[in-house]
Amino acid sequence: MSPKAAWLRQAVAFIALIGVWEACADAGYLNPLYMPAPSNVAAALFQLFAQGTIWPHLIATFSAALGGLAVGLVIGTALGATAALTPLVGELLAPVMIALNAVPRVVLAPLFVIWFGIGIGSKVALSFILVAVLIFFTVFTGIREVDRRLVERVVTLGGGRGALLREVYGPSVVAWILGNLKVAVGFAFTGAVVGEFVAATKGLGYLLSFAQSSYNAALMLALVLLIMAFVLALFGLTGWLERRLLRWRG
Amino acid sequence: MLRVDSLALAxxxxxxxxxxxxxxxxxxxxxLVGPSGSGKSSLLRAIIGLQKPLSGAIETDIAAGEIGMLFQDDALLPWRTAEQNVALGLRLKGVATGTAIASARQWITRLGLYGLSERFPRELSGGQRKRVALAQVLAREPQLILMDEPFASLDAIVRARVTQDLVRLVELRGISVLLVTHDLEEALALSDVVYLLSQGPRARISGRYDVPLPRPRDVMKARIHADFAPLLQRLWNDLSREVGERAA
Known part of the structure; x- marks a missing residue:
């Protein structure tokens, strides 16, 4: 089997699955309350865009997810680098981060609603905490496990702390972060949607909650598809960034 | 001049x-030759400042920036191209980026790597990477180069070519070299003086051998010089005796 034609086989299998699903729904084998036909899901999706009702929700979710992602990347990197390069800070921060990593951090969502309200703040905070802990460990490990030979190479060439950060630690950490960026994007959207699910007035999570309370499975599946599509598009973007910036890896 | 006096390391x-x-x-x-674990590499690391000695003295009239080090692994930055790796050595010496890049290109060409400037280390062969590492050190025009078995991983032909290039440049520029190696033949073919380190732990210098081979030197022809075989035999016997005594 040619690996180049893999996408073609996958597409055919996907279309076949949708076809079987549609046929089963038409034949009445599936209860539309639980499993609506693909055509109904597509119609719900079309309506969301045709009526224009989706845009404020999309903007809310994207703003929260990307805001949390950006702040999480910056703060996670800063904390991870400081902890790895300053033993005292590492000693104080590592247990806190390990504790935060040990619990499913989405349990903090109700607390963030109390702290930051039902607006975008609590969603950004949840995305941030999910991303920041991941990036903290990524950077911390990236610096701690940097190839000692490269450090010694730069030191023997006369490089000081600045040169080490610029030439060795920086590029090494960027490689680690880019390797985990897809996971971070997924975490950021998880935080935003779960936050909206808990308490919100708009956003894809809010719409999901609405669809659930009105037993609208078609709308729910349409929203899930929408989230998947946008996250996959962001994965494509991070993949492109990874290929471009990590060209040296081949 | 570099002088190491009664150095102790642990x-x-x-x-x-x-x-x-x-x-x-x-x-x-x-x-500097000697058995494995005798502390040859540690001695180099102490000279370059990567390891703190317990006692003894390391004296030199050469400034720290004028000492280059070639490691066993080429240790090139994987995210930098060959040219950028060579230029890095110069930039860290305070040379402006543009001048450093121009000089790096010249050194890359001089060491037979023409056309490979833009390649990343993973795109180069072992011998090519070693040449880039050598160019990185030589471009800084050091007065002294410390080498920790830099050619050990290369196959015989590539090794002969790289070492010949090295000897030619070192002779041309009057650079001092301290080479650590397991290979007695290589030590004699390249050197003016060979020191023998005894079996560790608590290794010490147990012999000094002057190599009366002419310069400029062809590292292959040096091996068939009349003085080469007797000197190699003597060095081999002393090393064997040293290892044997400790083992007994």
Whole structure:
């Protein structure tokens, strides 16, 4: 089997699955309350865009997810680098981060609603905490496990702390972060949607909650598809960034 | 001139070197041979400042920036191209980026890597990477180069070519070299003086051998010089005796 034609086989299998699903729904084998036909899901999706009702929700979710992602990347990197390069800070921060990593951090969502309200703040905070802990460990490990030979190479060439950060630690950490960026994007959207699910007035999570309370499975599946599509598009973007910036890896 | 006097080194509580003394006169090629674990690499690391000695002295009239080091692994930055790796050595010496890049290109060409400037280390062969590492050190125009078995991983032909290039440049520029190697033949073919380090722990310099081979030197022809075989035999016997005594 040619690996180049893999996408073609996958597409055919996907279309076949949708076809079987549609046929089963038409034949009445599936209860539309639980499993609506693909055509109904597509119609719900079309309506969301045709009526224009989706845009404020999309903007809310994207703003929260990307805001949390950006702040999480910056703060996670800063904390991870400081902890790895300053033993005292590492000693104080590592247990806190390990504790935060040990619990499913989405349990903090109700607390963030109390702290930051039902607006975008609590969603950004949840995305941030999910991303920041991941990036903290990524950077911390990236610096701690940097190839000692490269450090010694730069030191023997006369490089000081600045040169080490610029030439060795920086590029090494960027490689680690880019390797985990897809996971971070997924975490950021998880935080935003779960936050909206808990308490919100708009956003894809809010719409999901609405669809659930009105037993609208078609709308729910349409929203899930929408989230998947946008996250996959962001994965494509991070993949492109990874290929471009990590060209040296081949 | 580099002088190491009664140097003692340890890894934690384990003594490695005890009272090692040697001298690298200006413009001379000196090798240090000895059994595995005798502390050869540790001695180089102490000279370059990567390891703190327990006691003894390291004296030199050469500024720290004028000492280059070639490691066993080429240790090139994987995210930098060959040209950027060579230029890095110059930039860290304070040379402006543009000048450093221009000089790096010249050195890359001089070491037979024409057309490979833009390649990343993973795109180069072992021998090519070694040449880039060599160019990185030579571009800085050091007065002294410390080498920790830099050619050990290369196959025989590539190794012969790279070492010949090295000898030619070192002779041309009057650079002092301290080479650590397991290979007695390589040590004699390249050097003016060879020091023998005894079996560790508590290794010490147990012999010094002047190599009366002419310069400029062809590293292959040196091996068939009349003085080569007797000297190799003597060095081999002393090394065997040293290892045997410790083992007994």
């Amino acid at each position: 890894y934690g509580a384990t003594p490695v070197l005890e009272g090692a003394s040697l001298e690298v006169p200006s413009g001379r090629f000196v090798s």
